[in-house]
Amino acid sequence: MxxxxxxxxxxxxxxxxxxxxxxxxxxxxxxxxxxxxxxxxxxxxxxxxxxxxxxxxxxxxxxxxxxxxxxxxxxxxxxxxxxxxxxxxxxxxxxDQGPVLAQRAREDGPSHYVELARSLARVQKSLTAADVAELRNIGLPVFETGDAVARLDEQLGWFSGLPAGHPAQCTVAERERAIEGMSVVVERWAVDARMLEGVVPELSVDHNDLHGGNAFVTAEGVRLSDWGDTVLAHPFASLRALLVPVRNVFETEAMEQIRGAYLAEWGLGEDVGDVLDLAMMLAVPQRLSCWSALADADAWAEYAEYIAPLWREIGTPVAEVEVP
Structure with a gap:
């Protein structure tokens, strides 16, 4: 202390x-x-x-x-x-709120995660354009989908500069592959995301670290916490950090329930499921920013197993990635 x-x-x-x-x-x-x-x-x-x-x-x-x-x-x-x-x-x-949602879900089943996804969507839907502008002014980083390639390259710069042998070093070849892979995702997004126009805003809050350890089940319902890594990005990107840990505990069926509940809160169905997948793939730059913001090479070495796969798995569906 x-x-x-x-x-x-x-x-x-x-x-x-x-x-x-x-x-x-x-x-x-x-x-x-x-x-x-x-x-x-x-x-x-x-x-x-x-x-x-x-x-x-x-x-x-x-x-x-x-x-x-x-x-x-x-x-x-x-x-x-x-x-x-x-x-x-x-x-x-x-x-104190007692056990975190992840612990409650291990005891009760994945339904708590379904409510968590719905709660997240309600928060994201509640924000106005004026709110987004205010959040820009207080310094929330902005990750627009159209800038994903440039923002990825910017983030990889932190890890490319590490010395050879550092477990979180991004090699030249890895950086080139990652940029190429993200370019493909952005091109697909530019076409497929048109179906969301007028329904889902391009920018809202992306919690950027939403998992069962950052929420609680109270008598009044699920309550979200730990918003420190939040950025302004496409709201769908938030589900990346949520779905991968759920898959590891409850497997694919629970993931589908959570996806469906989240989209339903937006008034959408699984016909936009591919767009949701693309948004989660586009989340890599802001996921990397959680680590680069710390500017701590020793911490990057300690947690390299959660960092390096982010650029190595670009373009991989979230249902198959190693880390959220």
Whole structure:
């Protein structure tokens, strides 16, 4: 918990307000560092018999607080509520919600993921053009489908510059194959995506890390959390990070149920399934941006098994890829 004195003081102030306990002191808090990774720290804080979660993110993820303000205003029933949040530091404090959705789904079945997909679509549909403009202004990265080749090349530049032997190095040959493969996907998208015109916006929020560990099942329904990696992109791209882990646990049938529920929330059917697949293939640049934003070669080495396949599998249907 090195350097955490300011965070503890902030937590204490937030809990005094939340619990109505003006005399609450630091000695009344039980704080445990649950995870401390390059993208941030996660603590549990117990006070007066109640448990809370504190998130201290990497600097590149601080904009989540401002993003959540916009999303909560449009879709207040879909996001996990915060007890307190600080836009300057990105700190967030939330009340404990019990097991994450992934754990609940292992016990109850994949229906929770179906509701998660529907909830995501409702959030994405709720945003106006003015909201998207505001999110641009707060610094959300933009990944437009027509720019996918250029954005991919930009992202691969981070990994091409790594020394030979680094497990996340992108070789010259790999970079060329990846660019060629993405060019083919973009060409297909330009034709096939016309059927979405007037129904699905080209830009909305792409959660960019939506999986069962970033959502909860509450008495009121599924609640989405952890929006730090969110970008502005085609909304369909969000399903990439969701469907691959589901496939690994529940296999293909569950994937199809989730896809169908998501599309139905948009008023669409499986006749646009191929377009959904293309959007998920186009998500590679923003998936890579989750890692490049950290600018940490040691972290890239540690997590290379989740990074390098992203460019090596470009053009592969999401139902067959190794990593989301």
């Amino acid at each position: 090195a350097g955490g004195e300011a965070a503890v003081a902030w937590i204490l102030g937030a809990l005094r307000r939340e619990l109505g306990a003006a005399n609450l002191g630091e000695e009344d808090l039980e704080i445990v560092v649950e995870r401390d990774r390059v993208w941030g720290s996660l603590w549990t804080v117990t006070a007066q018999g109640r448990r809370f979660w504190f998130k201290r993110p990497h600097a590149c993820l601080r904009r989540e607080v401002q993003l959540r303000r916009v999303l909560s205003a449009r879709a207040p029933g879909e996001l996990l509520s915060t007890v307190a949040a600080c836009a300057e530091t990105g700190w967030q404090l939330t009340a």
